Structures are given as C-alpha cells and as structure tokens.
Amino acid sequence: MIKAVTGTKDILPSDIPRWKYLENTVERIFNSFNYKEIRTPVFEETPLFARGIGEETDIVGKEMYTFSDKSDTSLTLKPEMTAAVVRAYNEHSLGAQQSLVKLFYISPMFRQERPQAGRFRQFHQFGAEAIGSNSPLLDAEMIQMAYEILKSLGLKNLTVKINSLGTPQSRENYKKLLKNYLEEKKDRLSEDSRKRFDKNILRIFDSKVESDQLIIKDAPKITDHLDEESKIDFEVVKEQLKKSNIPFEIDSSLVRGLDYYTKLTFEIDSGSVGAQTALVGGGRYDLLIENLGGKPTPATGFAAGIERILLACENEKSLTVPEPSIDVYLIRIDDGLESFVSELGGKLRKENISVDFDYLQRSVKAQMREANRMNAKYTLFIGGDEFKAGMMNLKNMSSGEEEKISLKDINSIILKLK
RNA sequence: GUGAGCGUAGCUCAGUUGGUUAGAGCACCAGGUUGUGGCCCUGGGGGUCGUGGGUUCAAAUCCCAUCGCUCACCCCA
Numbered sequence: 319m320i321k322a323v324t325g326t327k328d329i330l331p332s333d334i335p336r337w338k339y340l341e342n343t344v345e346r347i348f349n350s351f352n353y354k355e356i357r358t359p360v361f362e363e364t365p366l367f368a369r370g371i372g373e374e375t376d377i378v379g380k381e382m383y384t385f386s387d388k389s390d391t392s393l394t395l396k397p398e399m400t401a402a403v404v405r406a407y408n409e410h411s412l413g414a415q416q417s418l419v420k421l422f423y424i425s426p427m428f429r430q431e432r433p434q435a436g437r438f439r440q441f442h443q444f445g446a447e448a449i450g451s452n453s454p455l456l457d458a459e460m461i462q463m464a465y466e467i468l469k470s471l472g473l474k475n476l477t478v479k480i481n482s483l484g485t486p487q488s489r490e491n492y493k494k495l496l497k498n499y500l501e502e503k504k505d506r507l508s509e510d511s512r513k514r515f516d517k518n519i520l521r522i523f524d525s526k527v528e529s530d531q532l533i534i535k536d537a538p539k540i541t542d543h544l545d546e547e548s549k550i551d552f553e554v555v556k557e558q559l560k561k562s563n564i565p566f567e568i569d570s571s572l573v574r575g576l577d578y579y580t581k582l583t584f585e586i587d588s589g590s591v592g593a594q595t596a597l598v599g600g601g602r603y604d605l606l607i608e609n610l611g612g613k614p615t616p617a618t619g620f621a622a623g624i625e626r627i628l629l630a631c632e633n634e635k636s637l638t639v640p641e642p643s644i645d646v647y648l649i650r651i652d653d654g655l656e657s658f659v660s661e662l663g664g665k666l667r668k669e670n671i672s673v674d675f676d677y678l679q680r681s682v683k684a685q686m687r688e689a690n691r692m693n694a695k696y697t698l699f700i701g702g703d704e705f706k707a708g709m710m711n712l713k714n715m716s717s718g719e720e721e722k723i724s725l726k727d728i729n730s731i732i733l734k735l736k
Numbered sequence: 737g738u739g740a741g742c743g744u745a746g747c748u749c750a751g752u753u754g755g756u757u758a759g760a761g762c763a764c765c766a767g768g769u770u771g772u773g774g775c776c777c778u779g780g781g782g783g784u785c786g787u788g789g790g791u792u793c794a795a796a797u798c799c800c801a802u803c804g805c806u807c808a809c810c811c812c813a
Contacts, residue, residue: 321804376811380737398813427813432737434807443813510810524811574812585813596813623813651771684766686773694773702771715773 325431325439327625335639336628341424343470344444351463353422353446358402360426364392370401370610372577374517381429395428400578400603400619401610403447408612418450424624435592436626445600447619449607454551457582457602458558460620464586464598465564471627472636475589476597478564481541481572482552482582483520486605488545489580493519495538503533523571539570548581555582578603582618590630597630598622645735647689648675651682651701659700665728671735689715696735 322328329337345355364384371378383395396402403421406412412419424444431437446463448456461478468476483489496519500507504515508527515522523534544552559566574583583601591597600620607615631637646666648659663673674692676685689697699711704722712731713720723731 324804381811429812431811432809433805434809437812441813445813521811526809576812593808594812599813621813626813649772681766682771683773688773690773697772699772711772713772718773720772 323439325433327438327440335642336631336637337624339637339639340471340624340628340631341444344422344424344467347463347467347470348422348446351420351446351459353420353448353463356403356406356421356423357425358396358399358406358423360428361393361395362402362405364394366401366405366610367394367397370404370578370606371398375577377429377576381431383428383430396425397427397429398576399423399425399427399443399445399621400447400576400606403619404449404607404610404612404617407449408607408610413450413613413615416450418448420446420448422446434594436594436623436629438625442624443621444624445619445621447617449617450615452551452604452616454554454582455558457551457584457618458555458562460600460618461555461559461564461566461584461586462562464600464620464622465562467622468586468597468627471631473588473590473597473627473630473634474636475630475634477587477589478559478566478584479569479572479587480552480555480559480566480582480584481569482544482548483540483573483579483601484544484548485580488543488548489520489540492538492540492543495543496520499537500533506533518577520573523573534571541568541570551581574599574601578606578609580604584620586622588626588630590633591626592629594626596623597626641693643693643695644672644674645694646671646673646696646698647685647692647694648673649682649685649689649697649699650676651699651705653679655701655705662698662700662728666732666735669732669736671732698731 348355364382367382368378373379377397382397384392385394386392403423407419407421422445424442426440426442428440430439433439444467446460448459461480465476465478484492497515500515500519500522504512506529507515507522508525508530511522511525511527511530514525520540522530525531525534541552556566556568569585572583572585574585579601581602581604584599585596586598587595588597589595598620600618602616602618604616605614607613607617648663650656650659659675663675666673674694676688680688686697694715697713697715699713704711705725708725709722710725711720712723712734
C-alpha cells in the first residue's frame, strides 16, 4: 500500500472543523487590523530563498526541497513565506499604490527535516508582513495580532520573548565584542558552537549544551550594546506591549536563524507542545526588500506554525468546536421510492438545507441509525400509508416529536428546517 | 545527519517460559414487531501478527536484515 510521504499528513474530515475554526479566527483578527490576504505559488526559483533567507542558514543549507524542472531551472518548494511575499511586493510594485502594505497569508511550507512532535516536512503557517514603515508600533502590532489569535484559540501556557538585534552596524560591533569575549573560551565550547563561532557567532546563543550555556551566561548582552535608534524603538515596543497587557520577557539570546532580521525579533512559546516550543516567530527585516532587488524599504512580520498551535490546543483542550450535523435525513420506507426521495432532496438542497439519504438499500432501522450518526436535526419519513394519503412524517430527532406534512406542502418543511 | 523506543483487526491494546483454527473493547454490518435512532441483548464480517530471511518438529513470541512510525538532538513555525 502506498502511504503518505514521511513528514506529511492528511488533514481528514474529522480534523477539518478545528482547522476551519483556526483559519476563521486568523482571518477575523487580521481583517480587524486591516491586513489583506496574499497567496503566492508553492514553488519559486531557488535563488529567491538562497538570497532571501541566507546561504549560511540551515534552512537553505540542508532543508530545502529543491529540484530542476524540464528547462533546468532550479526550483524550490517554499520553506517560508517572507521571501515569497517580498518577491511579489517587488514584482508588482505594491508599494507604489500605497506606502504601507499590510499583508497576511495562510499557506503550506516545506522543509526536509526529521519529523517529530510539532514538526513536519509539509506544514502550514499563517503570518503577516507590514512593508513600508520603520515604526516600532508595527513591531508591537505583530506581537499583538499573534498573541490575540492564540488567545482567541483559548491558549494559556504562553511566553512572549523579545529581543533586539540592532541595526546591521551595531550588530557587527556587538559581534566583535562577543568574539573577543569567547575567543579565549573557544576550546571549551561544544563542537557545534565552535563551528558557529566562525559561521554565525550569534547562533551560539541557541545552544542547549549546558557547558555552552555556562559560558554564554556571562557574555555581553546585545541589548546592552544597541545603537540609539534601536534602543529607542525597543523601548517603544516594550511600552506598547505593556499598554496592551501582553506579558513579555526580554531574551537577549533570542537570535532567529534566518539572516534577514534586524532590530526587533520575537517569539511566542508554548509549554503545551513537545520540545518544539516556538509557536510564533518574527521580527523586523529592514534590508530584505533591497536585498531582493527592491527599493530600500523597512518591513516587519511574523509566522506561526498551525500544526503546533493545534497541538497546543489539543493538549490544553482549549478548543471546543461544534459537532458537524445536517438539517434533515430522508428516510425511504418502501422500495421503489428512491427517485422520489432523491428529487425531494434536490428541492430542499436548493433552499440551502443540508440533506442526505440512503444509497445502500438499507432498512428503515439502519437509515435511522445513519441519521443519528450524522446528527440530523430532523428525519423525514417517506412511504407507507401516509404517503398513499399524500402525507409524510417529519420527526424532530432531539425531542422525538413527529408531525404529518402534506406532500404538496414542501414550503412548510422548508420553513421548519431553516 | 545522529540517538532512543515501538510496529498484532479501521482505532486502542492483550497475547503467559516459542506449542492446536491469534483475542478483547470501541467502531462497522445484520437481527431483536411485517415502517422509526441514541441504551440494551444476540449474531456476523474483518488480521499475509510491518516486510524479507534464519533457528526449530513448531515462531506474533528467539536471531539478523530491511522498511515504517514515534520521540529527542540539530534547527525552526
């Protein structure tokens, strides 16, 4: 038997109500902040991600689904959305029509990693990008939107972490400081961290190795070495979060693994998932638009992992979505009425009433069981003596009450069922 | 890429020191008034015991390989 590819999952009919609920919540909240939806292709030319995310990142280095098409163009299934949105922004000059463009998306992403709890090879993210302003109010808005969505889904066990990476200039200065501090301790670092020392020294902060942690603990903090502008912006974000009653902590070791971030970065973690605690990650990326060939334009955004959020919801039992149901199940009492039942079903369906009936020649009892399983609000009995007398029985499934309705009086059924 | 655990019915699992036709609960199907559900009762269908090989008179059970799943590391949503 052929099975779904490793790291991919079917979203089955029984899963759909929870997904829909989440998607509706996401859309509602993004609409309230006036973000407009954007959809981009699932694949792009490979250099978009290589340049956008950074050649040295793990995503680009080892996790992308890259392949050549018949014209030998290297294509990649999108591993994240920001580069794709920026590509569309540049390509269609979206910034020419309005100076601040606020976009959101819900989309599958692809990364070839080993699957584990809250991590898949095809997974789904929703997120937002605000392109065209350097206002720290927008950074705060990103956190607010993400936080509000998670809260609306009933999640409780949340931690908002923020940090500032500063401008590229101040970050470079800080890197030098950090390098000086770590230079003499370098040989005590783990192998991975020694590699990071040369490739991307900030990433040493991500290490979970205890001996590394001890060394890093007393390292100079990036938030103590920010340029004036970043410092002021960081203060504004903190102030806004306080005003919005969003609890947060400053985590100066929060270094996101994508190269494009500048100034504010943030993450929202949940204690209700497995080891992959990050539900939401984001930050400002003031240089990306320019790097991808656009005019210099400041921007900020975030992405949230839908599977992880639903996992947290499940573990916290925070979501109660209504059981699916139908309005009426038509019950055929006598053989030979199949086409009449089908025709009547059609009429009701045209009135936007959800209708189903038996296609398997089953007994009345079996049809009733089916109606019960489908959570039918009503059943309509067609056949027998009443039918000969021009009547049908309409039964309310929760009260058990029945009433006779004339075959000619479809309208009164429609009224009842609506 | 590295490490650990696990693969028996659609699902959750049981299967004693290897020993007759591999079990349970749930789900599914049928019946319990010739036309009425949810509860209950009776009966039924459904499994190459992940796959391949080996040991043995005999393997779901022991050994090897392989595939898959799960979790963790790395990194990230």
